[in-house]
Amino acid sequence: MVCPEVMIRVIRSARTQGEERGVIQRECAAIRAQFRQADNGGRSHNLAKLLYVHMLGYPAHFGQMECVRLIASPRYSEKRVGYLGAMMLLDEKQDASLLITNSIKNDLSHSSQYVQSLALCTLACMGSAEMCRDLAPEIDRLLRASNSYIKKKAALCAVHIVRKVPELGELFTPAARSLLSEKNHGVLHGAVVLITELCERNPETLEQFRKTVPDLVQIMKGLVTTGYSPEHNVAGISDPFLQVRILRLLRILGRNNDAASDAMNDLLAQVQTTVLAVNILGRFLLNNDRNIRYISMTSLQKIVVTDHNAVQRHRGTIVDCLKDPDASVKRRALELSLALVSAVNIRSMMKELLLFLSSCPPELKAQAACGIFNAAERYAPSQRWHIDTILHVLTTAGGDVRDETVPNLIQLITTASDLHCYTVHKLYRALITDISQQSLVQVACWCIGEYGDLLLRGECDEIEPVQVSEDDVLDALETVLQSHMSSPATRGFALTATMKLSTRITDNVDRIRSIVSIYGSCIDVELQQRAVEYNALFKKYDHMRAAVLERMPVIDKSSPDHSNGESGGGALKEVEPPKLKQGEAVTAQEPANQVHDGDNSQDGHNTLMYSCDNLGCFHI
Template identity: 35%
Template sequence: MAKLRELILSVRSAKTAAEEREIITKECAIIRSSMSTNNLTIRHRNVAKLIYIQLLGYPTQYGQMECLALISSHHYSDKRIGYLALMLLLDETQEVLTLVTNHLHNDLLSQNQFIVGLSLTTISNIGSEGIAQDVASEVEKLMSSPINYIKKKSAAAAVRIIRKCPNYSDIYIQKTKALLVERQLSLQLSGVTLAIELCKYLPNAIGEFRKLIPNLLNNLKLLVHSSFIPDYDVSGITHPFLQTKLIQLLGILGHNDKANSSLMYSILNFVIANTSNSRNVGNGILFETVKTILSIEADETLLHNAVDVLIKLLNGKDSNFKYVSLEYLQYLLEFAGTSIQKHKSIIVECLKDRDHAIRKRALDLVYSLVNESNVVGLVKELLSFLQLSDIQFKQDVVIKICWLIDKFGPDIKWKFDSMLETITLAGDIVPEEVTWNFILLIQQNIELQSYAVHKLFEALKKDVSKLALNKVAVWAIGEYGDLLAIQEGQFIGIQPSIMLDLIISIDGSGFSDSTIKGEILIALTKLSTRIPSQFNQRIQEFINIYKTNIDVELQQRAIEFSQFFSYDDLRLDAVNRMPIPENLHQETHSNQISQSTIPTQSLPTVTSESLKETSLISHPQPNQSFKKDEPKKDEPKKDDLLDILGISSSPVKSSPSSSSSQQQQSTNLLDLLTGPLPTNLTPNTTINIPNTTTPSTQSSTNLNNLLQPTSSTLPIQQTDLSLQQQQPVNNTNNLIIQALNNNGVIVKFNIKSEEPKYLVHATFTNTSNSQLTNFSMKVAVPKWIELQLMSPTDSILQPLSTDQVTQDLILTRMVTDKPVVVKIKVLFMRDGVQAEENANVYICN
């Protein structure tokens, strides 16, 4: 039988993989055939070969029992190869390990320290939960051994036991404290490692180890200041592994403890000052020190020193150190933002690094550094970075730049110029939300609109290849074309013919998709009411081209717009300037839009005479043309109901003419549904819409269902056109309200009033022939109402059942002058199909 050396030589001499597999197959067959013998020499040699074959990646499960046979031997040499093979060929999930537990017990009690060491090493590497439970007490006793070799191995085994069985952690606390005060560095390392594990799994141990903080600080200082020790020196630093572990343990012990943290300040500053960053070993210690500073209650001096360390590493050439430094600076920004701001130029330089990961990490840090005082400079740097950034995260850069501009911009004009430059540089990868927010910026600031439309016109003339710029510019020219014809500061008034030439040139440039083409049609239709009528013929000719377009949507839009030109009054009203959105929340911008309402006014039409005298026309000031309504001092504030209800409790005062106009609008709406509206309606008059089977009335009923899915009546109020389920009722002690009656489900509320509480007993009726399963009701209330919702009595509604299922809820009105109103959502399964019904319920005023 060949020896291990001969097997290695034969494998190395194989010229192909097939030849190697042939050698291994023959050798494995020889090993299996010789397992029946009890010759220890052959068994020892076979297990050694199996270890080598395992390292080559071939299966060796058949040799596991040979390992157990060697472990049961009384000779150290056999046990050594047996335990080594056991750790390499098996793992903690193998059932064979249950047969090893007895041998481990016996070897832990051996008089030979090396055999004890073998057993402890095996426990440290592949000890399972069962083995950990069986040997926990023996390992704890061995930690008191007078032999340092066994102490060190026992500490390593204890770490494994704590990880597998945290319940046994408390028995190792006192022995760990003894290891922490040992003079030998290897024992200190074992003790510190064990202490860190105990702190992770046993929080009570932190208080015990805090008593030893002075000893730990003294040990750390001695290591940093010690002279050359050959056995523990690494690149001129004494035992860097122990130093790192000690600093890590100090961070755990000083967390959320101001008193003990203050004891560490001088030592941590000493470590920073006396550790060289010229080698990886020193940098590892410095990084661990910074991590500990972030964990403890550090003072300003310590935080400032930590920032200096990271900036020094950031100036180096190693990419790994740069990346980690940027990551720690991100964490330090919350505690030492002022110190980091002083080095922002170094951080900005990292945006030009060759490494993609470093650029991305630096970009995240720069975002966090921006504030009102440095936004102009940093946004300029970010725009420069945008031109060189990788395409995979260019879109994210655009979103964040625009967010910073909107949040920290010094004035509206700078915000507009910066966002215009951003979308110009970004090209075709500008997200839709950025374009939308840019349009909102122009809409919300009346004094900016004239300047904005001139700037966008000039930018569009220079480059029509940017889709986002095309979209915003075309929209602005169509919306504010009358302002574009008037001189604005350094910008001269633009002739309408030039506006039309530019817009029409985009259509034929090849840089317009279907969305841009649709925007062009809208813009030209709007321009027809903002420029002299002599240009309408040209606009109509262009729109007529799209009547035969292959795109159905564009074709339909062109046909509809062309009809506008036959009804001048309708066209003037339909393409009036867009109102400013209210109560709009945007994910990419932190500031919400102002809730003050700007009254809509008719737009002036630019005439031919006014174009000839543009220099004599003064643009109306915002405070003259758009005066905001200020509430009176004695006027009550508006109530903000839930967005889901979509109502307002504040009445709107209207003149007789406006009332008649609103009534006329109501009449037009009802003409679409059922016919003309009677003229003698009171504010709360209810119109009953009959349900017939004729085609015309059936379609009307369907349209009514779209608007009001849970009721067959349509209340019309002068102050609010919103559809309601039922009219508010007065405050009485006992009320019964039909909250919902639709799709075979009837919900009734039996209300008992006990101001400020309202006890509601809800009953559910199923009028259909199908069983309703998974039945539940959800309730939403405004912020001034407190809700207590009980569980329903059952989740199944039987067919044709009346008041079979009930549910109770308690409403508490926190503000007495607010209405009691709720929204309900009823969910159920009918014939395997999920369905839901919604209703708004007004209980009292």
């Protein structure tokens, strides 16, 4: 029989799982054989080896009865391993657990505090409701013992009993209150946990313990104002774990009770001044250890929901963490930075976030872009700033934005009527600079199609206008149509924009007709259908072309009838067409105001964006 250390060394040296399994099977067979012997001097060693096997995930249930035998042993070394095995291998569902009830009861009265401690720990770990009822008087007796080591463990054992059998809480109430006069921090910690459990489970007990608020306040003041204590000091704070437990109990005792709240107000103010947890977390952000910075930002993210201003004081440090080389820290810093954006700091924070977006890892671009869009929509100081910010994001990370970005931006542009000239000039410049960002190209094509006359006119007070000719605009749209980077949806935007320009320009209508006719035989069914219908407008329905291709009405994003499916953006504001008298010709108002939902193409944006998609009613 090998000793546990040798067995562990052999198992850990196994090079494959199959080899490890073989070693464990041989050892388990030897352990079973040893258990069958009546006189076994190495029982504790065998059970210790079995517990290691259990920790590796292999079956060890055949050692349950050996735990019962070792617990009954008079030797402490065997009793210790037996109790440890009971805590690991037994639970309240096992019949063997009932067999150790009498042994635990006897050991609770043992002359050695260490044996009593083993029994208390085991009962607190796996005691069933029946065991708790049988042994509760013994635990109450130990709560009143003179030994602080035993009282500490008895208090935690009482917590387990209260959770298993709540009606036994009244038994421990007097002893729990007396424990608050102890000086030992371990006993105080156990007492506070026990009182918290009693108060949460019984309103009547809660009223009784409200009388202990002055005692708890006094204990807390002693912890806050005490000098350096090497036994309980943690990073310059005296027993922070006990302080947290007391604060949780005070929160329960002070809830809906003015007298108890008044008694603890001064203390809470002092604690807040002394501890300043947010400031400590802020200092952790400067730590060289990335794990500490990550944990600090995780904690601050929880605090920012309840105390936004306190976390704002560390905004500069948090923003600096966006430059951290560690991806996890960078992600946490991004989430926290977005949570700190407000109406007051929107301009400064957005500069930092846009700078981060231009250099952030690809896996964070979508998250950063989405966060910037949400913050801009919520806190934008002006419509022009809002449009500029979104265009900047589309220029930087257009391929990583969500599908609804295009219709949302178009809705924003339509509502900013005084910025139409400014926006179309800016988007035209972006289009001729780079056509790789599909979302940006789609918005640019839409604007050029809607407000191309403003672009050609060149009258813009907001920026220095670009002198653009009709050929320049058509060249840009043709580039989009012919580019291999353009998706079918983008080509649809460009083709419709080209068609709309036929009513905004005067000298190049034939060129537009030629461009449109080319796509009448396009392999893409959507583009082909558009081109065929647009050709019909030129030929059979030329008298309706100006009316059909009028500017789009303002998009009403709050329309209750709008489905939030693929299209993502807002719905068109529906206007009832004017009624015609018999024989009266169709005016320009009717087609422009009608809304049609007939486009079932893959790109739902196109149906939403263009009134000319309503041409699906033409049968050619």
